[in-house]
Each structure stands twice: as C-alpha cells, then as structure tokens.
Amino acid sequence: MTDSAPPPGDATAELPVELSSALTQMAGLVLSRETVDTALSLITTLADATIAGTTGAGVTIVDEYGKRSKAASNELVEQADALQYEFDEGPCLTAWRTRQPVRIEDTATDSRWPSWNSAAARLGVRAVLSVALVVDGESIGAIKVYSDEPANYGRPDVRVMSLFAEQAAILLANSQSLQQARRLSRQLTDALASRDAVVRATGVLLARGAADQDAAFIALTDAARRSGQTVQQLARELLASVVAANADSSLS
Numbered sequence: 001m002t003d004s005a006p007p008p009g010d011a012t013a014e015l016p017v018e019l020s021s022a023l024t025q026m027a028g029l030v031l032s033r034e035t036v037d038t039a040l041s042l043i044t045t046l047a048d049a050t051i052a053g054t055t056g057a058g059v060t061i062v063d064e065y066g067k068r069s070k071a072a073s074n075e076l077v078e079q080a081d082a083l084q085y086e087f088d089e090g091p092c093l094t095a096w097r098t099r100q101p102v103r104i105e106d107t108a109t110d111s112r113w114p115s116w117n118s119a120a121a122r123l124g125v126r127a128v129l130s131v132a133l134v135v136d137g138e139s140i141g142a143i144k145v146y147s148d149e150p151a152n153y154g155r156p157d158v159r160v161m162s163l164f165a166e167q168a169a170i171l172l173a174n175s176q177s178l179q180q181a182r183r184l185s186r187q188l189t190d191a192l193a194s195r196d197a198v199v200r201a202t203g204v205l206l207a208r209g210a211a212d213q214d215a216a217f218i219a220l221t222d223a224a225r226r227s228g229q230t231v232q233q234l235a236r237e238l239l240a241s242v243v244a245a246n247a248d249s250s251l252s
Contacts, residue, residue: 027030040071090116104128106150127152131165194232201235
C-alpha cells in the first residue's frame with residue numbers, strides 16, 4: 001500500500017529521546033559537511049537500529065549516473081535492491097517515482113510488483129517500507145527498510161521513516177552541493193589551464209612567423225584537426241616540445 005505523508009507540525013515533539021538525538025546527530029552532519037558515504041552510513045545504521053524488526057536498511061540514489069544503492073547495511077539489502085534495478089520495479093523505485101511512502105505487508109501476497117515480490121520473498125524479505133528523498137520538489141532517491149517478518153511496519157513507522165528521509169535528503173543535498181562545487185571548480189581550473197595553453201601556443205606560433213594571432217590560432221586548429229586531437233591537446237604538446245627543446249639547448 002502507498003501511505004500518505006505524515007501531517008505537518010512539530011514531528012519530533014513526541015519521539016523517543018534516542019531517536020530525537022539521532023536526528024539531531026544527522027542534522028549536525030550538514031554543518032560539518034561530512035562525506036556522502038559517511039552520512040549515508042549513519043542514516044542506514046540509525047534506521048536499522050530504530051525501526052523495530054528491521055533486518056536491513058539502505059538508500060537508493062537515482063541521478064544522471066543511474067540507480068544504485070549506497071550504505072546498504074548488509075548483503076540482503078544489496079541483493080533485494082539489485083533485483084529492483086534489474087526488474088525496474090519494486091517499492092523503493094515506486095517511492096522514488098511517486099514521492100509517496102510505500103509499504104508492503106507481505107511480499108508473498110502483494111501483487112503490485114510480481115517479479116520483484118517473488119524474488120524478494122525467496123531472499124527472505126517479507127515486509128518493506130520505503131520513503132522518497134525529496135529536495136526542492138525533486139525526488140533524488142529513497143530510503144528503505146526490509147524485514148523478514150510479514151506486516152512488520154505500520155503507520156507509526158511510516159512517520160519515523162519520513163523523518164529519516166527528510167534528514168537524509170538534506171544531507172544528500174548538502175553533500176551533493178559540495179561535490180558539485182568542487183567539480184565545477186575543477187572544471188573551471190581545467191578550462192582556464194586549457195585556455196592558457198592555447199594562448200601560449202599561439203604565442204609560440206607567432207614567434208615562429210605566423211602573421212598575427214588569428215592566423216596562429218587558425219594554424220593551430222588546422223593542425224589539431226589533421227592530427228585528430230583537440231586544440232587544447234595539441235597546444236599542450238606544442239608547449240611541451242618547446243620546454244624539451246629549451247632543456248636540450250641548456251644542456252648543450
């Protein structure tokens with residue numbers, strides 16, 4: 001069944017002290033900017049420990065690189081997740097797609113995902129609860145818990161898992177933003193370095209007799225096309241040859 005999200009309000013007001021502390025610990029990771037893997041490991045450990053009857057927990061991330069599991073608490077989770085990706089069906093993928101909590105009372109009798117339910121039941125997975133990870137209206141994955149006991153998860157568990165999902169989404173968004181910033185910084189650095197190499201290479205060609213900067217750049221692009229290289233690659237090769245020639249002349 002698909003469960004509606006818990007009502008708004010002070011969701012943590014009536015939670016046990018241990019769980020409130022756990023959620024606070026998760027929120028603290030945002031400020032400390034821990035790595036994605038560290039954050040996800042903590043999330044799945046907390047979910048496994050605080051949701052009664054759980055035999056495994058994990059997070060599915062869906063992005064431009066595809067569908068994959070992170071921080072699965074055991075091999076059972078990895079196997080059950082892999083089957084969802086193989087069949088392209090299951091509670092976790094449905095939670096991600098619909099942005100709604102998804103609960104399975106018993107994989108042996110649930111008929112929504114026949115291929116996955118049958119395979120999961122053979123693995124020993126009987127009950128499932130999965131909640132989407134949503135950031136700024138975009139679903140980026142789902143967190144899930146598996147149990148070997150039928151009907152293990154009820155609406156109170158949906159409420160708790162929704163809190164975990166909210167915190168997990170914040171952690172992932174923070175970590176992904178940090179990674180994206182670092183990736184963009186590397187790309188900008190590489191782009192500036194490539195641009196500098198092209199400028200210096202055209203300077204070399206000017207020194208060798210090119211009529212002007214435009215003519216030098218055209219000569220460089222023509223040579224790159226003939227060699228099957230990019231302009232940046234050829235520019236770096238040209239500069240390397242100049243450095244090598246200068247080194248040889250200094251030794252002679």
